Amino acid sequence: MTSLSKNALQILKERYLLKDRDGNIIETPQQLFRRVATCVASCEEEQKNVFEEQFYEILNNLLFLPNSPTLMNAGCRNGQLSACFVLPIADSLEAIFSTLKHAALIHQSGGGTGFNFSKLRPKNDFVSTTSGTSSGPVAFMKVYDAATEYVKQGGKRRGANMAILNVNHPDIEEFITSKSSKKAIKNFNISVGITDDFMKAVQQDLSWQLINPHTKKVAKVVKAKAIWQLIVNQAWRTGDPGLIFLSTINILNPTPKMGDIESTNPCGEVPLLNYESCNLGSVNLSKMILKKDLKFEIDWKKLTKTVQLGIRFLDNVITLNHYLLPQIKSITMANRKIGLGVMGWAELLILLEIPYASVEAVSLAEKIMQFIKNESYKASEKLARERGVFPEWKNSIYAPNLKLRNATCNSIAPTGTISVIADTSYSIEPLFAIAYDRIGILGNKRQTEINKLFIQKMKQLNVWNDKLKKTILNAGSIQSTRLVPQSIKSIFKTSLEIPWKYHLMHQQAFQKHTDNAVSKTINLCEDTTEEDISRIFMTAWKYKLKGITVYRHGSKINQVIQKCNLN
Numbered sequence: 399m400t401s402l403s404k405n406a407l408q409i410l411k412e413r414y415l416l417k418d419r420d421g422n423i424i425e426t427p428q429q430l431f432r433r434v435a436t437c438v439a440s441c442e443e444e445q446k447n448v449f450e451e452q453f454y455e456i457l458n459n460l461l462f463l464p465n466s467p468t469l470m471n472a473g474c475r476n477g478q479l480s481a482c483f484v485l486p487i488a489d490s491l492e493a494i495f496s497t498l499k500h501a502a503l504i505h506q507s508g509g510g511t512g513f514n515f516s517k518l519r520p521k522n523d524f525v526s527t528t529s530g531t532s533s534g535p536v537a538f539m540k541v542y543d544a545a546t547e548y549v550k551q552g553g554k555r556r557g558a559n560m561a562i563l564n565v566n567h568p569d570i571e572e573f574i575t576s577k578s579s580k581k582a583i584k585n586f587n588i589s590v591g592i593t594d595d596f597m598k599a600v601q602q603d604l605s606w607q608l609i610n611p612h613t614k615k616v617a618k619v620v621k622a623k624a625i626w627q628l629i630v631n632q633a634w635r636t637g638d639p640g641l642i643f644l645s646t647i648n649i650l651n652p653t654p655k656m657g658d659i660e661s662t663n664p665c666g667e668v669p670l671l672n673y674e675s676c677n678l679g680s681v682n683l684s685k686m687i688l689k690k691d692l693k694f695e696i697d698w699k700k701l702t703k704t705v706q707l708g709i710r711f712l713d714n715v716i717t718l719n720h721y722l723l724p725q726i727k728s729i730t731m732a733n734r735k736i737g738l739g740v741m742g743w744a745e746l747l748i749l750l751e752i753p754y755a756s757v758e759a760v761s762l763a764e765k766i767m768q769f770i771k772n773e774s775y776k777a778s779e780k781l782a783r784e785r786g787v788f789p790e791w792k793n794s795i796y797a798p799n800l801k802l803r804n805a806t807c808n809s810i811a812p813t814g815t816i817s818v819i820a821d822t823s824y825s826i827e828p829l830f831a832i833a834y835d836r837i838g839i840l841g842n843k844r845q846t847e848i849n850k851l852f853i854q855k856m857k858q859l860n861v862w863n864d865k866l867k868k869t870i871l872n873a874g875s876i877q878s879t880r881l882v883p884q885s886i887k888s889i890f891k892t893s894l895e896i897p898w899k900y901h902l903m904h905q906q907a908f909q910k911h912t913d914n915a916v917s918k919t920i921n922l923c924e925d926t927t928e929e930d931i932s933r934i935f936m937t938a939w940k941y942k943l944k945g946i947t948v949y950r951h952g953s954k955i956n957q958v959i960q961k962c963n964l965n
């Protein structure tokens with residue numbers, strides 16, 4: 399078995415290992431992996447023990463990990479195993495508060511919720527039941543935010559939310575600026591729901607109609623560019639809002655007859671229909687390697703095997719899941735959406751000695767994700783032969799030729815916690831820093847860390863010494879020191895040292911072969927301009943990404959990882 403890192407052990411002890419009523423830990427990490435494997439194999443009809451062993455092996459060797467709720471709750475009574483949900487918000491007080499109750503139950507179980515608030519009538523609109531005026535979407539978002547604040551997820555993590563407002567809603571300006579004040583909404587990522595028509599209106603500098611969803615009448619006419627500028631300015635100042643490209647999402651909706659997709663889950667990697675849920679899992683790419691003639695190369699056989707097992711694992715989770723609401727159970731079982739993705743991409747590139755900011759890395763990203771998608775679909779087809787196609791298959795884009803068990807197979811999640819458990823780099827992100835203070839992993843201590851692959855490399859080259867260590871800890875970067883060879887510098891470039899074009903190209907490369915979406919943050923230096931952000935957003939749309947999030951360094955006070963500065 400692979401030994402777990404100090405950080406992994408700390409997180410597992412704090413949040414994942416089962417505890418008794420007095421708070422004493424009652425399982426080891428190996429017992430956790432066994433609990434998950436036994437539970438997930440329990441619906442196998444034949445060769446249950448063989449699958450249990452295979453699931454255990456990929457978990458225990460950190461080749462694949464499912465999303466946190468599965469690690470926390472599998473094998474427990476009423477175990478809710480999914481990370482992602484989308485809930486509807488209809489335009490009535492009853493509907494708003496009934497969805498809020500459902501969201502609270504989901505947060506309590508470890509899941510995150512996405513909502514599109516666009517059906518709500520705008521602020522100051524007429525309300526017939528009271529003859530009064532409405533509060534509008536942003537006011538209700540604040541109610542949801544406050545509720546989320548007080549419902550900690552199973553005591554283990556705080557509820558994550560996504561709020562979307564469509565770009566033609568009359569309250570769109572208030573929404574765009576809703577995270578900029580001191581009393582800002584805390585527990586929401588916010589994204590503007592963007593259509594192709596709007597993007598064309600921006601390009602051609604046309605006017606843009608804001609439509610009251612209740613009366614369907616035009617409430618206001620503005621310049622599309624004015625809304626665009628406001629979005630860009632806010633994203634430059636605070637990182638919010640992001641954009642969700644609803645037209646792109648719906649062109650690729652696998653079940654269009656079941657209605658349009660209006661929202662994604664909190665981090666954007668899964669577009670879902672109302673009440674749909676999705677469970678995720680990620681292959682640890684940094685372990686998909688073998689050594690040949692003293693160099694690493696990709697172990698395609700190991701990757702195939704891991705993907706096949708990962709898809710089977712996630713399909714089993716749908717069968718075994720405890721669903722909190724009958725509506726969630728019904729649509730989730732009808733489409734059986736799963737999202738197998740990756741983590742450790744940056745570390746794989748380092749092991750292969752390919753710089754992240756290179757065309758070679760981008761084409762490998764495409765190749766590897768295309769491979770994963772093909773293997774995922776093969777595995778889902780095999781499951782369809784064994785267990786049947788997903789119930790809504792006949793109404794899906796796959797009928798009549800491609801018989802699949804799952805309406806979607808792939809998503810690239812942020813892997814915020816599971817990559818720490820697997821001791822690898824997050825998702826498809828480049829390294830954030832070579833040396834850093836990690837704060838807030840458990841909301842408390844600061845700890846200084848130097849990237850393990852960098853230390854290994856320096857030791858191999860016989861140049862690792864105290865002077866180098868001190869220099870790196872002080873600078874947080876290796877780019878300006880002469881103690882590190884140039885060839886090493888380029889493979890260890892960190893997030894802010896990588897031009898935004900390469901961030902976007904990686905996102906595009908992975909998105910091309912991901913049927914759901916890719917969660918990625920385009921990390922930018924402090925001196926990035928509003929024009930740059932405008933160009934990034936425009937390019938993201940042209941690249942047919944499903945969503946885009948930027949973050950300009952220093953524009954939020956609390957960052958989980960900070961560059962090291964020991965002066």
Ligand code: UDP
Pocket residue numbers: 464465466467481482483508509510511555556557558663664665666667678811812813814815816817
């Ligand atoms: N999520 C959540 N709360 C959190 C972190 C994540 O509800 O604190 C949900 C959210 O839907 C997100 C998804 O889990 O999009 C996957 O996030 P991530 O990959 O970071 O989760 P992990 O499995 O690593 O904990």
